[in-house]
Amino acid sequence: MGNPSYLEANDHLLQDIERKGQRKELPPRGEISLASNDYLHLSRHPRLIESAIEELRRSGTGATGSRLLSGNHPLNRELEIAISAFKNAPSALVFSTGYQANMSAIGALSGLVDLLYSDALNHASLIDGIRLGKKETAIFPHNDFSWIERDLEMRRQKSGDFPRFMVVTESLFSMEGDLSPLEDLVRVVRDRDGLLLVDDAHATGTIGAEGRGGFEQAGLTWDPERVILTGTFSKALGGLGGFVACHPDYRELLLSRGRGFVYSTALPPSVLASNLEAVRLLGEGNGLVQSLARRVSKVRSLLDAPESPSPVIPIMGNRNALLSFQERLLETALWAPLVFPPTVPDGSERIRLSVTLGWEEGWIDRIAEFFHREKGLKAGG
Ligand SMILES: Cc1ncc(COP(=O)(O)O)c(C=O)c1O
CATH class of the missing domain: 3.40.640.10 (Type I PLP-dependent aspartate aminotransferase-like (Major domain))
Known part of the structure; x- marks a missing residue:
């Protein structure tokens, strides 16, 4: 018996990735991502x-x-x-x-x-x-x-x-x-x-x-x-x-x-x-950093997250609660990606929120409302 073809070997690797729950997919098109690193919204300045x-x-x-x-x-x-x-x-x-x-x-x-x-x-x-x-x-x-x-x-x-x-x-x-x-x-x-x-x-x-x-x-x-x-x-x-x-x-x-x-x-x-x-x-010190700090503080307080200047807020919880939170947001065209191993340690999958100046006020209320509707979600960072 000869070696498997390269495509068969590739398939084995993909199955292995699937088995480990590590399969990645590109996000849906056209949604607004809540995990953007454009913290100061400068990409649109x-x-x-x-x-x-x-x-x-x-x-x-x-x-x-x-x-x-x-x-x-x-x-x-x-x-x-x-x-x-x-x-x-x-x-x-x-x-x-x-x-x-x-x-x-x-x-x-x-x-x-x-x-x-x-x-x-x-x-x-x-x-x-x-x-x-x-x-x-x-x-x-x-x-x-x-x-x-x-x-x-x-x-x-x-x-x-x-x-x-x-x-x-x-x-x-x-x-x-x-x-x-x-x-x-x-x-x-x-x-x-x-x-x-x-x-x-x-x-x-x-x-x-x-x-x-x-x-x-x-x-x-x-x-x-x-x-x-x-x-x-x-x-x-x-x-x-x-x-x-x-x-x-x-x-x-x-x-x-x-x-x-x-x-x-x-x-x-x-x-x-x-x-x-x-x-x-x-x-030039034009207040952008301070505006971000105020927004981070507001979001952290609404999500009962620890006080910190960090705009990165991981949302932890069991997979079903995370998926349900994600689904509700997606219904309103907000995309909050689930991050799983090996990007994060085993057993610590999460939704990564990153607060930016591109967020609109209405989103913050929506995120907080959906977050509190799920049992057992915890905001960290
Ligand atoms: C902590 C950290 N360092 C470095 C990088 C890489 O930066 P870049 O996206 O510019 O390649 C990233 C981005 O994913 C990061 O999160």
Whole structure:
């Protein structure tokens, strides 16, 4: 008997996915998603749209190559200067997606350490960077910095010294909606000579008094020799692309060793232009971040969710209650997607709501009403 055909083998994989309840489908067309990452509704902002159109006319549709070859449009540099100023960073490097920024930064910086600590709920782009780094990895229970301290102490007792290590985490977790204990993590790496990489993807534009992210929210400054920030223009900044904000020497390393930087086409100039406009807009402090904060607080209070500045609110409960909540919303053309493993841990499927300035007041009342009609739903984050 020969090998199954590739389509038969493919079918086996699909059956396996089905069995594990992991089959994904694209959302219904035309519905309004309540899980959008367009937190400040900037994807529809006239200033971003105009700047993209102008640049599109000036520079055309594509970047025509990697930045190391033909794609190094001057707007890349302007955007790097703007985002590093926004993040209080000495320098930054722009990537074509946040996924590539994370994967490339961790992959390259792994060359500096022997051991990586990864939060159990880290995003796939961080996990893929860790895989690329091919260094020993210890997964620590979500946000449990004392686990890292104990592990490091154990290693020190065994070998006489702390290993060279990097802790990898998110500042605002994309599916849990909670914040990481940055102050404690900074102390762990400072006292034991480690590095800390923080993904500010969902925190940029959403938390901190001026929307500057996790460190601003925690009231901390960060040491660029020890802390590396990553982020994306694709969420609160309404566009596309990623960035690493870091010490200029790390930037230099990423230029040569950041695989997603070296081997991928740069962002189209029009996208760079709208990203730049978004960063400028936020830097002007025009009340957008405060409006989001007020709305988050209102929705959290209506859903009895814990008080937090986080716009990501997971709705937990048994599958039937979640599906019924989803169905009611869908009847009114609101789409609240169910997220299930492996995107979230086994047994913790949820509906992910993300509050944005694009939400209308009427939706908030509807969401609250349907939420309270179901028994056993709980809002978290
Ligand atoms: C925590 C986190 N990091 C990184 C990314 C990747 O960003 P991008 O969508 O720009 O590739 C995402 C988006 O899914 C995310 O949720």
